Amino acid sequence: MTQSEVAEAIGAKRSTIAGYERGTADPDIDTYMKLCRLYGLNYVSIFNKAYNMIGDQNTSLSTEEDRLLEKFRILTYKDKSLVISLIDRFLDPPEMEMKIKEEPLRYITKPAYMISPSAGTGQWLPDDLPMVDIPVPDTPETEKADFILKVFGKSMEPKYKDGDLVLVKKADAVDIGKVGIFVVNGEALIKECRDGILHSINPDYGDIILEDNDTVHCLGEVIGTLNKKGIILNKTQ
Numbered sequence: 612m613t614q615s616e617v618a619e620a621i622g623a624k625r626s627t628i629a630g631y632e633r634g635t636a637d638p639d640i641d642t643y644m645k646l647c648r649l650y651g652l653n654y655v656s657i658f659n660k661a662y663n664m665i666g667d668q669n670t671s672l673s674t675e676e677d678r679l680l681e682k683f684r685i686l687t688y689k690d691k692s693l694v695i696s697l698i699d700r701f702l703d704p705p706e707m708e709m710k711i712k713e714e715p716l717r718y719i720t721k722p723a724y725m726i727s728p729s730a731g732t733g734q735w736l737p738d739d740l741p742m743v744d745i746p747v748p749d750t751p752e753t754e755k756a757d758f759i760l761k762v763f764g765k766s767m768e769p770k771y772k773d774g775d776l777v778l779v780k781k782a783d784a785v786d787i788g789k790v791g792i793f794v795v796n797g798e799a800l801i802k803e804c805r806d807g808i809l810h811s812i813n814p815d816y817g818d819i820i821l822e823d824n825d826t827v828h829c830l831g832e833v834i835g836t837l838n839k840k841g842i843i844l845n846k847t848q
Contacts, residue, residue: 612688620692621645648695651683717749723759723776752835757781759837760792760801766816767801771836777801778835785832792830795819801833 612620614628621642630636638646647653683694723745747753756778762771771777771790785791785804793800793809802809802819809819821827 616688617646617649620649620688649691651680651691653680718746719749719753720744721747721753721756721759721778723761747837752778755780755834757831762801766811766813767803768813770812771801771833776837777833778837779831780834781831782829784829790833792833794826794828794830795821796826799830 614625614632617623618625618628622645623642627636631638683691686694721744722742724742742758745759747759758779758781759776760779762773762775762777765773767790779792782791787804787806790801790803793802793804795809800809800819803812804810805818807821809821811818
């Protein structure tokens, strides 16, 4: 083996190996053990003899060990490196990384009405609403939703933006502080329910103050928002 090959095998510089060969430097214990493994030498036996740690009778190799060592010695440099790495792996196995298999996303269909509740002053609501079924991810929020509407306007920003698709659960009324879809005098609105008021989150827009002669119906509570790919962006309850 060349000095470069030895250096690469044990993770040292070629000049360091050259120093070992010239006798101008000595390897530390860890490097010495790497060199012994690389050349198929029994460093335990060598250390024991060098420091008189135990008698020679306890350091001799078994017949099987001798046979394996002879085979190891005739291997090429690359094959020796492979065997050593396999032995090290068996003696000190790396931690196995747990891989979580992602389940494929399941879809369900929900009715989407081709009319937008206005996040503003209101949008006229026709009697016969056009509707199409669209696929959405199967999640707890979409399971609860009865239909989907598209927001029109900016009065509910930043929580609900112009163009957002909202999940709506049918309800005749919503609790104070919840966001719902309301029809006021025939016009559809998405607003936060307050006592006698339909509140706009955006401070640039005014609230809808309900009068005694107003006709008000609640279509449902907004329970979530979708993006254009049908992924849940936020939960609203």
